[in-house]
């Protein structure tokens with residue numbers, strides 16, 4: 333009897349000890365600001381002239397993943413045939429666009445702009461539109477599921493989500509984890525939770 337109680341106490345203690353850490357690790361940080369127009373109708377355009385058509389089905393998969401992750405999502409995206417007034421434009425670029433160091437292998441990059449087309453930072457202000465640049469050199473021959481994960485990750489940045497860089501224990505189960513430690517390639521509940529906090 334006494335032994336059972338001790339075990340019970342130990343289990344409770346262990347759960348309490350683990351809980352705050354788990355909750356903290358599951359939280360996906362935001363930069364601070366998001367799209368001025370929100371994310372209920374994100375118009376997006378694919379730059380076919382730079383070869384982005386190669387990634388079109390993965391872009392659409394990532395879009396559908398954000399819209400219907402398996403639970404309620406605040407995201408809705410609409411494809412546009414021109415980039416006039418669109419909120420998200422997707423380009424493909426060679427490795428040299430991302431870095432002058434050929435040893436550095438960037439997968440993608442998201443940029444933020446105001447109404448005048450000037451580069452802004454999502455830590456400072458809301459933004460009118462974003463650009464996602466897919467590195468064709470690092471992604472062209474990569475596993476399709478992982479490329480889709482990278483595109484969904486960059487879309488998360490476009491919405492205003494930051495990396496889940498917890499140096500103590502990386503949250504591996506968030507699409508906002510970086511590719512080298514992320515164990516998931518799809519949107520997780522903690523990712524949509526972060527959007528509901530931001531918008």
Ligand SMILES: [Zn+2]
Nearest residue numbers: 485489495510
């Ligand atoms: Zn990232």
